Amino acid sequence: MAAHGATEGTALAGGDQCITNMDEKREKMTGRLQKREEERLAEIERKRTERENASLKHEKVDYFTSMFAQEKLKIELKLDLMENDGDVDKSKVNHHFDEISHAVQNLQKFVNDSTMFLPSYDIKTAQENVEKLQSLISTKREELLPKKKFAFKARKKNSGAPKKAAEVDGGKKVSDMAQVISDTAKMECSVSDKTNETVSLDANTTNNKDVGLFRLTGCVVKITGAPSAVHVSDLKDCRVFCGPVPGSVFATNCVDSTLVLSCQQLRVHTTKNTKFYLHVTSKAIIEDTTGVEFAPYNWSYDGIEEHYKTTGLDRNRNNWDDVDDFNWLASDKHSPNWTLIPEDKRVQQWDV
Structure with a gap:
Protein backbone atom coordinates (compact mmCIF):
# COMPACT_ATOMS: atom_id res chain seq x y z
CA MET A 1 0.00 0.00 0.00
CA LYS A 148 29.16 108.34 -60.83
CA LYS A 149 30.16 105.05 -59.31
CA PHE A 150 32.55 104.78 -56.41
CA ALA A 151 35.25 102.37 -57.53
CA PHE A 152 38.92 101.65 -57.16
CA LYS A 153 40.34 101.28 -60.66
CA ALA A 154 43.59 99.78 -61.80
CA ARG A 155 46.17 102.19 -63.17
CA LYS A 156 46.45 101.84 -66.93
CA LYS A 157 49.74 100.67 -68.33
CA ASN A 158 50.97 101.90 -71.70
CA SER A 159 53.09 99.18 -73.27
CA GLY A 160 53.71 101.22 -76.39
CA ALA A 161 52.15 98.58 -78.63
CA PRO A 162 48.48 98.18 -79.51
CA LYS A 163 46.70 95.08 -78.31
CA LYS A 164 45.22 92.58 -80.66
CA ALA A 165 41.63 93.25 -81.62
CA ALA A 166 40.49 89.99 -80.03
CA GLU A 167 42.27 90.67 -76.73
CA VAL A 168 41.92 93.18 -73.91
CA ASP A 169 43.15 93.47 -70.32
CA GLY A 170 46.03 91.02 -70.40
CA GLY A 171 44.59 88.48 -72.80
CA LYS A 172 40.91 88.36 -71.86
CA LYS A 173 38.58 87.88 -74.79
CA VAL A 174 36.33 90.79 -75.67
CA SER A 175 33.22 88.80 -74.72
CA ASP A 176 34.69 87.97 -71.31
CA MET A 177 35.68 91.55 -70.68
CA ALA A 178 32.22 92.78 -71.66
CA GLN A 179 30.78 90.54 -68.96
CA VAL A 180 33.34 91.83 -66.44
CA ILE A 181 32.43 95.43 -67.26
CA SER A 182 28.74 94.59 -66.95
CA ASP A 183 29.24 92.95 -63.55
CA THR A 184 31.28 95.88 -62.26
CA ALA A 185 28.76 98.42 -63.53
CA LYS A 186 26.02 96.88 -61.44
CA MET A 187 27.98 97.49 -58.24
CA GLU A 188 27.50 100.71 -56.32
CA CYS A 189 30.89 100.16 -54.71
CA SER A 190 33.61 97.99 -56.23
CA VAL A 191 37.30 97.13 -55.96
CA SER A 192 38.92 95.58 -59.01
CA ASP A 193 42.22 94.70 -60.72
CA LYS A 194 44.60 95.03 -57.78
CA THR A 195 47.67 93.08 -56.71
CA ASN A 196 49.31 92.93 -53.26
CA GLU A 197 47.34 95.85 -51.83
CA THR A 198 45.31 96.44 -48.68
CA VAL A 199 41.93 98.12 -49.16
CA SER A 200 39.48 99.30 -46.48
CA LEU A 201 35.85 100.14 -47.18
CA ASP A 202 34.06 101.81 -44.26
CA ALA A 203 30.38 102.19 -43.39
CA ASN A 204 30.05 105.52 -45.20
CA THR A 205 31.05 103.75 -48.39
CA THR A 206 29.23 100.41 -48.00
CA ASN A 207 25.98 100.94 -46.08
CA ASN A 208 22.94 99.70 -48.03
CA LYS A 209 25.01 99.19 -51.18
CA ASP A 210 26.00 96.24 -53.32
CA VAL A 211 29.75 95.76 -52.93
CA GLY A 212 31.87 93.99 -55.54
CA LEU A 213 35.43 92.61 -55.40
CA PHE A 214 36.78 91.57 -58.80
CA ARG A 215 40.08 90.15 -60.09
CA LEU A 216 42.28 90.63 -57.03
CA THR A 217 45.57 88.86 -56.31
CA GLY A 218 47.40 88.80 -52.99
CA CYS A 219 45.16 91.51 -51.53
CA VAL A 220 43.63 92.14 -48.12
CA VAL A 221 40.17 93.72 -48.18
CA LYS A 222 38.32 94.94 -45.07
CA ILE A 223 34.62 95.77 -45.41
CA THR A 224 32.91 97.35 -42.42
CA GLY A 225 29.39 98.68 -42.24
CA ALA A 226 26.24 97.02 -43.55
CA PRO A 227 26.35 96.40 -47.32
CA SER A 228 23.13 95.00 -48.78
CA ALA A 229 25.03 92.27 -50.68
CA VAL A 230 28.62 91.37 -51.53
CA HIS A 231 29.85 89.87 -54.82
CA VAL A 232 33.34 88.34 -54.89
CA SER A 233 34.82 87.06 -58.14
CA ASP A 234 38.22 85.96 -59.45
CA LEU A 235 40.26 86.21 -56.26
CA LYS A 236 43.61 84.50 -55.84
CA ASP A 237 45.60 84.31 -52.60
CA CYS A 238 43.46 87.01 -50.97
CA ARG A 239 42.01 87.65 -47.53
CA VAL A 240 38.60 89.28 -47.25
CA PHE A 241 37.06 90.44 -43.97
CA CYS A 242 33.44 91.55 -44.00
CA GLY A 243 30.98 92.84 -41.41
CA PRO A 244 27.30 91.79 -41.29
CA VAL A 245 25.43 91.55 -44.61
CA PRO A 246 21.62 91.30 -44.35
CA GLY A 247 21.43 89.68 -47.81
CA SER A 248 23.70 87.27 -49.66
CA VAL A 249 27.40 86.95 -50.31
CA PHE A 250 28.29 85.44 -53.70
CA ALA A 251 31.79 84.01 -54.16
CA THR A 252 32.88 82.85 -57.62
CA ASN A 253 36.24 81.65 -58.97
CA CYS A 254 38.17 82.08 -55.73
CA VAL A 255 41.44 80.18 -55.29
CA ASP A 256 43.77 79.79 -52.27
CA SER A 257 41.98 82.54 -50.37
CA THR A 258 40.40 83.14 -46.97
CA LEU A 259 36.99 84.81 -46.62
CA VAL A 260 35.73 85.90 -43.20
CA LEU A 261 32.04 86.63 -43.70
CA SER A 262 28.81 87.32 -41.82
CA CYS A 263 25.62 87.15 -43.91
CA GLN A 264 22.15 85.75 -44.31
CA GLN A 265 23.20 83.36 -47.07
CA LEU A 266 26.44 82.33 -48.76
CA ARG A 267 26.59 81.09 -52.37
CA VAL A 268 29.90 79.68 -53.59
CA HIS A 269 30.60 78.78 -57.23
CA THR A 270 33.66 77.29 -59.01
CA THR A 271 35.96 77.88 -56.06
CA LYS A 272 38.99 75.84 -54.94
CA ASN A 273 41.15 75.50 -51.83
CA THR A 274 39.53 78.39 -49.98
CA LYS A 275 38.74 78.79 -46.28
CA PHE A 276 35.54 80.39 -44.97
CA TYR A 277 35.22 81.72 -41.42
CA LEU A 278 31.48 82.06 -41.49
CA HIS A 279 28.45 83.41 -39.70
CA VAL A 280 25.38 82.54 -41.76
CA THR A 281 21.77 82.51 -40.59
CA SER A 282 20.48 80.14 -43.27
CA LYS A 283 23.12 77.85 -44.78
CA ALA A 284 26.05 77.92 -47.14
CA ILE A 285 25.50 76.60 -50.66
CA ILE A 286 28.37 75.43 -52.85
CA GLU A 287 28.36 74.38 -56.50
CA ASP A 288 31.17 73.19 -58.81
CA THR A 289 33.47 73.77 -55.85
CA THR A 290 36.20 71.64 -54.26
CA GLY A 291 38.60 71.80 -51.33
CA VAL A 292 36.73 74.44 -49.31
CA GLU A 293 36.85 74.51 -45.52
CA PHE A 294 34.61 76.12 -42.91
CA ALA A 295 34.98 77.49 -39.39
CA PRO A 296 32.94 79.90 -37.22
CA TYR A 297 33.16 83.63 -37.90
CA ASN A 298 35.58 85.30 -35.50
CA TRP A 299 36.37 88.80 -36.78
CA SER A 300 35.51 91.91 -34.81
CA TYR A 301 36.01 95.67 -35.14
CA ASP A 302 34.82 98.87 -33.50
CA GLY A 303 31.17 99.41 -34.36
CA ILE A 304 30.32 95.85 -35.41
CA GLU A 305 27.57 95.53 -32.78
CA GLU A 306 25.83 98.61 -34.15
CA HIS A 307 26.11 97.21 -37.67
CA TYR A 308 24.49 93.96 -36.53
CA LYS A 309 21.59 95.97 -35.11
CA THR A 310 21.29 97.90 -38.38
CA THR A 311 21.09 94.75 -40.49
CA GLY A 312 18.90 92.76 -38.10
CA LEU A 313 21.18 89.75 -38.58
CA ASP A 314 20.81 87.32 -35.66
CA ARG A 315 24.20 86.88 -33.97
CA ASN A 316 22.93 83.88 -31.99
CA ARG A 317 21.99 81.90 -35.07
CA ASN A 318 24.96 80.52 -36.99
CA ASN A 319 24.77 77.56 -39.38
CA TRP A 320 28.45 77.75 -40.37
CA ASP A 321 28.77 73.95 -40.47
CA ASP A 322 25.55 73.29 -42.44
CA VAL A 323 26.65 73.27 -46.09
CA ASP A 324 24.54 72.19 -49.05
CA ASP A 325 26.57 70.91 -52.01
CA PHE A 326 24.46 71.05 -55.18
CA ASN A 327 26.88 68.63 -56.88
CA TRP A 328 26.55 65.96 -54.19
CA LEU A 329 23.21 64.18 -54.12
CA ALA A 330 24.01 61.26 -51.79
CA SER A 331 22.19 61.90 -48.51
CA ASP A 332 23.90 59.10 -46.58
CA LYS A 333 27.47 60.23 -47.27
CA HIS A 334 29.29 63.49 -46.63
CA SER A 335 30.29 65.52 -49.66
CA PRO A 336 34.03 65.23 -50.37
CA ASN A 337 34.08 68.81 -51.64
CA TRP A 338 34.02 70.54 -48.25
CA THR A 339 35.14 69.95 -44.70
CA LEU A 340 35.39 71.67 -41.31
CA ILE A 341 38.64 73.27 -40.16
CA PRO A 342 39.84 71.45 -37.01
CA GLU A 343 39.81 73.68 -33.94
CA ASP A 344 43.58 73.49 -33.49
CA LYS A 345 44.05 74.62 -37.13
CA ARG A 346 41.78 77.67 -36.98
CA VAL A 347 43.13 81.21 -36.85
CA GLN A 348 42.26 82.55 -33.41
CA GLN A 349 43.05 86.21 -33.94
CA TRP A 350 43.36 88.09 -37.22
CA ASP A 351 46.20 90.50 -37.90
CA VAL A 352 44.60 92.94 -40.33
Whole structure:
Protein backbone atom coordinates (compact mmCIF):
# COMPACT_ATOMS: atom_id res chain seq x y z
CA MET A 1 0.00 0.00 0.00
CA ALA A 2 2.83 2.32 0.86
CA ALA A 3 4.52 1.65 -2.50
CA HIS A 4 1.24 2.15 -4.30
CA GLY A 5 0.72 5.49 -2.54
CA ALA A 6 4.24 6.64 -3.43
CA THR A 7 3.69 5.74 -7.07
CA GLU A 8 0.40 7.60 -7.15
CA GLY A 9 2.06 10.66 -5.55
CA THR A 10 4.82 10.59 -8.11
CA ALA A 11 2.28 10.43 -10.92
CA LEU A 12 0.38 13.38 -9.50
CA ALA A 13 3.61 15.37 -9.17
CA GLY A 14 4.51 14.52 -12.77
CA GLY A 15 1.08 15.64 -13.88
CA ASP A 16 1.48 18.95 -12.09
CA GLN A 17 4.87 19.49 -13.71
CA CYS A 18 3.40 18.76 -17.14
CA ILE A 19 0.64 21.29 -16.53
CA THR A 20 3.22 23.85 -15.37
CA ASN A 21 5.30 23.35 -18.53
CA MET A 22 2.22 23.73 -20.70
CA ASP A 23 1.31 26.94 -18.89
CA GLU A 24 4.82 28.29 -19.44
CA LYS A 25 4.69 27.41 -23.13
CA ARG A 26 1.26 29.02 -23.40
CA GLU A 27 2.57 32.20 -21.74
CA LYS A 28 5.60 32.29 -24.03
CA MET A 29 3.42 31.77 -27.08
CA THR A 30 1.02 34.48 -25.90
CA GLY A 31 3.97 36.80 -25.27
CA ARG A 32 5.35 36.21 -28.76
CA LEU A 33 1.96 36.78 -30.35
CA GLN A 34 1.48 39.95 -28.34
CA LYS A 35 4.94 41.21 -29.30
CA ARG A 36 4.26 40.42 -32.94
CA GLU A 37 0.97 42.28 -32.77
CA GLU A 38 2.68 45.29 -31.16
CA GLU A 39 5.32 45.30 -33.88
CA ARG A 40 2.60 45.09 -36.54
CA LEU A 41 0.74 48.02 -35.02
CA ALA A 42 3.98 49.99 -34.67
CA GLU A 43 4.77 49.38 -38.36
CA ILE A 44 1.29 50.54 -39.33
CA GLU A 45 1.75 53.70 -37.24
CA ARG A 46 5.21 54.32 -38.74
CA LYS A 47 3.88 54.08 -42.28
CA ARG A 48 0.94 56.33 -41.40
CA THR A 49 3.34 58.90 -39.93
CA GLU A 50 5.53 58.70 -43.03
CA ARG A 51 2.51 59.27 -45.28
CA GLU A 52 1.42 62.25 -43.17
CA ASN A 53 4.93 63.72 -43.17
CA ALA A 54 5.26 63.24 -46.92
CA SER A 55 1.88 64.87 -47.42
CA LEU A 56 2.78 67.74 -45.09
CA LYS A 57 6.11 68.24 -46.86
CA HIS A 58 4.36 68.26 -50.21
CA GLU A 59 1.89 70.83 -48.90
CA LYS A 60 4.76 72.98 -47.63
CA VAL A 61 6.52 72.83 -51.00
CA ASP A 62 3.29 73.73 -52.80
CA TYR A 63 2.71 76.63 -50.39
CA PHE A 64 6.28 77.87 -50.87
CA THR A 65 6.03 77.67 -54.67
CA SER A 66 2.74 79.56 -54.71
CA MET A 67 3.81 82.29 -52.25
CA PHE A 68 7.23 82.74 -53.89
CA ALA A 69 5.64 83.20 -57.33
CA GLN A 70 3.16 85.74 -55.94
CA GLU A 71 5.80 87.84 -54.16
CA LYS A 72 8.16 87.66 -57.15
CA LEU A 73 5.39 88.90 -59.45
CA LYS A 74 4.58 91.81 -57.10
CA ILE A 75 8.22 92.92 -57.14
CA GLU A 76 8.47 92.65 -60.93
CA LEU A 77 5.28 94.70 -61.35
CA LYS A 78 6.61 97.42 -59.04
CA LEU A 79 9.78 97.59 -61.11
CA ASP A 80 7.84 97.67 -64.39
CA LEU A 81 5.78 100.62 -63.15
CA MET A 82 8.89 102.69 -62.59
CA GLU A 83 9.56 104.70 -65.75
CA ASN A 84 12.04 107.45 -66.46
CA ASP A 85 9.97 110.61 -66.97
CA GLY A 86 12.97 112.87 -67.22
CA ASP A 87 12.75 115.21 -64.24
CA VAL A 88 12.23 112.76 -61.37
CA ASP A 89 12.05 113.33 -57.64
CA LYS A 90 15.14 111.44 -56.53
CA SER A 91 14.02 111.18 -52.91
CA LYS A 92 10.76 109.49 -53.92
CA VAL A 93 12.52 107.18 -56.36
CA ASN A 94 15.09 106.22 -53.74
CA HIS A 95 12.32 105.52 -51.25
CA HIS A 96 10.56 103.35 -53.80
CA PHE A 97 13.76 101.41 -54.48
CA ASP A 98 14.29 100.94 -50.74
CA GLU A 99 10.81 99.42 -50.46
CA ILE A 100 11.47 97.06 -53.36
CA SER A 101 14.88 96.07 -51.97
CA HIS A 102 13.25 95.34 -48.62
CA ALA A 103 10.69 93.13 -50.38
CA VAL A 104 13.51 91.20 -52.06
CA GLN A 105 15.27 90.78 -48.71
CA ASN A 106 12.04 89.37 -47.25
CA LEU A 107 11.77 87.03 -50.21
CA GLN A 108 15.36 85.91 -49.61
CA LYS A 109 14.54 85.26 -45.97
CA PHE A 110 11.50 83.23 -47.03
CA VAL A 111 13.79 81.07 -49.18
CA ASN A 112 16.32 80.69 -46.38
CA ASP A 113 13.67 79.69 -43.85
CA SER A 114 12.26 77.10 -46.26
CA THR A 115 15.50 75.29 -47.11
CA MET A 116 14.90 72.68 -44.41
CA PHE A 117 12.09 71.06 -46.41
CA LEU A 118 12.72 72.18 -50.00
CA PRO A 119 14.49 69.87 -52.48
CA SER A 120 17.91 71.11 -53.62
CA TYR A 121 16.64 71.88 -57.12
CA ASP A 122 13.87 74.10 -55.77
CA ILE A 123 16.34 75.94 -53.51
CA LYS A 124 18.66 76.53 -56.46
CA THR A 125 15.84 77.76 -58.71
CA ALA A 126 14.44 80.10 -56.06
CA GLN A 127 17.87 81.53 -55.29
CA GLU A 128 18.55 82.16 -58.97
CA ASN A 129 15.26 84.06 -59.20
CA VAL A 130 16.17 86.19 -56.18
CA GLU A 131 19.53 87.00 -57.78
CA LYS A 132 17.77 88.03 -61.00
CA LEU A 133 15.50 90.36 -59.03
CA GLN A 134 18.52 91.93 -57.33
CA SER A 135 20.13 92.42 -60.73
CA LEU A 136 16.93 93.99 -62.10
CA ILE A 137 16.84 96.44 -59.20
CA SER A 138 20.44 97.48 -59.83
CA THR A 139 19.80 97.89 -63.55
CA LYS A 140 16.62 99.90 -63.03
CA ARG A 141 18.26 102.07 -60.37
CA GLU A 142 21.11 102.86 -62.77
CA GLU A 143 18.59 103.67 -65.49
CA LEU A 144 16.54 106.06 -63.37
CA LEU A 145 19.24 107.47 -61.12
CA PRO A 146 22.52 107.41 -63.05
CA LYS A 147 25.43 108.58 -61.00
CA LYS A 148 29.16 108.34 -60.83
CA LYS A 149 30.16 105.05 -59.31
CA PHE A 150 32.55 104.78 -56.41
CA ALA A 151 35.25 102.37 -57.53
CA PHE A 152 38.92 101.65 -57.16
CA LYS A 153 40.34 101.28 -60.66
CA ALA A 154 43.59 99.78 -61.80
CA ARG A 155 46.17 102.19 -63.17
CA LYS A 156 46.45 101.84 -66.93
CA LYS A 157 49.74 100.67 -68.33
CA ASN A 158 50.97 101.90 -71.70
CA SER A 159 53.09 99.18 -73.27
CA GLY A 160 53.71 101.22 -76.39
CA ALA A 161 52.15 98.58 -78.63
CA PRO A 162 48.48 98.18 -79.51
CA LYS A 163 46.70 95.08 -78.31
CA LYS A 164 45.22 92.58 -80.66
CA ALA A 165 41.63 93.25 -81.62
CA ALA A 166 40.49 89.99 -80.03
CA GLU A 167 42.27 90.67 -76.73
CA VAL A 168 41.92 93.18 -73.91
CA ASP A 169 43.15 93.47 -70.32
CA GLY A 170 46.03 91.02 -70.40
CA GLY A 171 44.59 88.48 -72.80
CA LYS A 172 40.91 88.36 -71.86
CA LYS A 173 38.58 87.88 -74.79
CA VAL A 174 36.33 90.79 -75.67
CA SER A 175 33.22 88.80 -74.72
CA ASP A 176 34.69 87.97 -71.31
CA MET A 177 35.68 91.55 -70.68
CA ALA A 178 32.22 92.78 -71.66
CA GLN A 179 30.78 90.54 -68.96
CA VAL A 180 33.34 91.83 -66.44
CA ILE A 181 32.43 95.43 -67.26
CA SER A 182 28.74 94.59 -66.95
CA ASP A 183 29.24 92.95 -63.55
CA THR A 184 31.28 95.88 -62.26
CA ALA A 185 28.76 98.42 -63.53
CA LYS A 186 26.02 96.88 -61.44
CA MET A 187 27.98 97.49 -58.24
CA GLU A 188 27.50 100.71 -56.32
CA CYS A 189 30.89 100.16 -54.71
CA SER A 190 33.61 97.99 -56.23
CA VAL A 191 37.30 97.13 -55.96
CA SER A 192 38.92 95.58 -59.01
CA ASP A 193 42.22 94.70 -60.72
CA LYS A 194 44.60 95.03 -57.78
CA THR A 195 47.67 93.08 -56.71
CA ASN A 196 49.31 92.93 -53.26
CA GLU A 197 47.34 95.85 -51.83
CA THR A 198 45.31 96.44 -48.68
CA VAL A 199 41.93 98.12 -49.16
CA SER A 200 39.48 99.30 -46.48
CA LEU A 201 35.85 100.14 -47.18
CA ASP A 202 34.06 101.81 -44.26
CA ALA A 203 30.38 102.19 -43.39
CA ASN A 204 30.05 105.52 -45.20
CA THR A 205 31.05 103.75 -48.39
CA THR A 206 29.23 100.41 -48.00
CA ASN A 207 25.98 100.94 -46.08
CA ASN A 208 22.94 99.70 -48.03
CA LYS A 209 25.01 99.19 -51.18
CA ASP A 210 26.00 96.24 -53.32
CA VAL A 211 29.75 95.76 -52.93
CA GLY A 212 31.87 93.99 -55.54
CA LEU A 213 35.43 92.61 -55.40
CA PHE A 214 36.78 91.57 -58.80
CA ARG A 215 40.08 90.15 -60.09
CA LEU A 216 42.28 90.63 -57.03
CA THR A 217 45.57 88.86 -56.31
CA GLY A 218 47.40 88.80 -52.99
CA CYS A 219 45.16 91.51 -51.53
CA VAL A 220 43.63 92.14 -48.12
CA VAL A 221 40.17 93.72 -48.18
CA LYS A 222 38.32 94.94 -45.07
CA ILE A 223 34.62 95.77 -45.41
CA THR A 224 32.91 97.35 -42.42
CA GLY A 225 29.39 98.68 -42.24
CA ALA A 226 26.24 97.02 -43.55
CA PRO A 227 26.35 96.40 -47.32
CA SER A 228 23.13 95.00 -48.78
CA ALA A 229 25.03 92.27 -50.68
CA VAL A 230 28.62 91.37 -51.53
CA HIS A 231 29.85 89.87 -54.82
CA VAL A 232 33.34 88.34 -54.89
CA SER A 233 34.82 87.06 -58.14
CA ASP A 234 38.22 85.96 -59.45
CA LEU A 235 40.26 86.21 -56.26
CA LYS A 236 43.61 84.50 -55.84
CA ASP A 237 45.60 84.31 -52.60
CA CYS A 238 43.46 87.01 -50.97
CA ARG A 239 42.01 87.65 -47.53
CA VAL A 240 38.60 89.28 -47.25
CA PHE A 241 37.06 90.44 -43.97
CA CYS A 242 33.44 91.55 -44.00
CA GLY A 243 30.98 92.84 -41.41
CA PRO A 244 27.30 91.79 -41.29
CA VAL A 245 25.43 91.55 -44.61
CA PRO A 246 21.62 91.30 -44.35
CA GLY A 247 21.43 89.68 -47.81
CA SER A 248 23.70 87.27 -49.66
CA VAL A 249 27.40 86.95 -50.31
CA PHE A 250 28.29 85.44 -53.70
CA ALA A 251 31.79 84.01 -54.16
CA THR A 252 32.88 82.85 -57.62
CA ASN A 253 36.24 81.65 -58.97
CA CYS A 254 38.17 82.08 -55.73
CA VAL A 255 41.44 80.18 -55.29
CA ASP A 256 43.77 79.79 -52.27
CA SER A 257 41.98 82.54 -50.37
CA THR A 258 40.40 83.14 -46.97
CA LEU A 259 36.99 84.81 -46.62
CA VAL A 260 35.73 85.90 -43.20
CA LEU A 261 32.04 86.63 -43.70
CA SER A 262 28.81 87.32 -41.82
CA CYS A 263 25.62 87.15 -43.91
CA GLN A 264 22.15 85.75 -44.31
CA GLN A 265 23.20 83.36 -47.07
CA LEU A 266 26.44 82.33 -48.76
CA ARG A 267 26.59 81.09 -52.37
CA VAL A 268 29.90 79.68 -53.59
CA HIS A 269 30.60 78.78 -57.23
CA THR A 270 33.66 77.29 -59.01
CA THR A 271 35.96 77.88 -56.06
CA LYS A 272 38.99 75.84 -54.94
CA ASN A 273 41.15 75.50 -51.83
CA THR A 274 39.53 78.39 -49.98
CA LYS A 275 38.74 78.79 -46.28
CA PHE A 276 35.54 80.39 -44.97
CA TYR A 277 35.22 81.72 -41.42
CA LEU A 278 31.48 82.06 -41.49
CA HIS A 279 28.45 83.41 -39.70
CA VAL A 280 25.38 82.54 -41.76
CA THR A 281 21.77 82.51 -40.59
CA SER A 282 20.48 80.14 -43.27
CA LYS A 283 23.12 77.85 -44.78
CA ALA A 284 26.05 77.92 -47.14
CA ILE A 285 25.50 76.60 -50.66
CA ILE A 286 28.37 75.43 -52.85
CA GLU A 287 28.36 74.38 -56.50
CA ASP A 288 31.17 73.19 -58.81
CA THR A 289 33.47 73.77 -55.85
CA THR A 290 36.20 71.64 -54.26
CA GLY A 291 38.60 71.80 -51.33
CA VAL A 292 36.73 74.44 -49.31
CA GLU A 293 36.85 74.51 -45.52
CA PHE A 294 34.61 76.12 -42.91
CA ALA A 295 34.98 77.49 -39.39
CA PRO A 296 32.94 79.90 -37.22
CA TYR A 297 33.16 83.63 -37.90
CA ASN A 298 35.58 85.30 -35.50
CA TRP A 299 36.37 88.80 -36.78
CA SER A 300 35.51 91.91 -34.81
CA TYR A 301 36.01 95.67 -35.14
CA ASP A 302 34.82 98.87 -33.50
CA GLY A 303 31.17 99.41 -34.36
CA ILE A 304 30.32 95.85 -35.41
CA GLU A 305 27.57 95.53 -32.78
CA GLU A 306 25.83 98.61 -34.15
CA HIS A 307 26.11 97.21 -37.67
CA TYR A 308 24.49 93.96 -36.53
CA LYS A 309 21.59 95.97 -35.11
CA THR A 310 21.29 97.90 -38.38
CA THR A 311 21.09 94.75 -40.49
CA GLY A 312 18.90 92.76 -38.10
CA LEU A 313 21.18 89.75 -38.58
CA ASP A 314 20.81 87.32 -35.66
CA ARG A 315 24.20 86.88 -33.97
CA ASN A 316 22.93 83.88 -31.99
CA ARG A 317 21.99 81.90 -35.07
CA ASN A 318 24.96 80.52 -36.99
CA ASN A 319 24.77 77.56 -39.38
CA TRP A 320 28.45 77.75 -40.37
CA ASP A 321 28.77 73.95 -40.47
CA ASP A 322 25.55 73.29 -42.44
CA VAL A 323 26.65 73.27 -46.09
CA ASP A 324 24.54 72.19 -49.05
CA ASP A 325 26.57 70.91 -52.01
CA PHE A 326 24.46 71.05 -55.18
CA ASN A 327 26.88 68.63 -56.88
CA TRP A 328 26.55 65.96 -54.19
CA LEU A 329 23.21 64.18 -54.12
CA ALA A 330 24.01 61.26 -51.79
CA SER A 331 22.19 61.90 -48.51
CA ASP A 332 23.90 59.10 -46.58
CA LYS A 333 27.47 60.23 -47.27
CA HIS A 334 29.29 63.49 -46.63
CA SER A 335 30.29 65.52 -49.66
CA PRO A 336 34.03 65.23 -50.37
CA ASN A 337 34.08 68.81 -51.64
CA TRP A 338 34.02 70.54 -48.25
CA THR A 339 35.14 69.95 -44.70
CA LEU A 340 35.39 71.67 -41.31
CA ILE A 341 38.64 73.27 -40.16
CA PRO A 342 39.84 71.45 -37.01
CA GLU A 343 39.81 73.68 -33.94
CA ASP A 344 43.58 73.49 -33.49
CA LYS A 345 44.05 74.62 -37.13
CA ARG A 346 41.78 77.67 -36.98
CA VAL A 347 43.13 81.21 -36.85
CA GLN A 348 42.26 82.55 -33.41
CA GLN A 349 43.05 86.21 -33.94
CA TRP A 350 43.36 88.09 -37.22
CA ASP A 351 46.20 90.50 -37.90
CA VAL A 352 44.60 92.94 -40.33
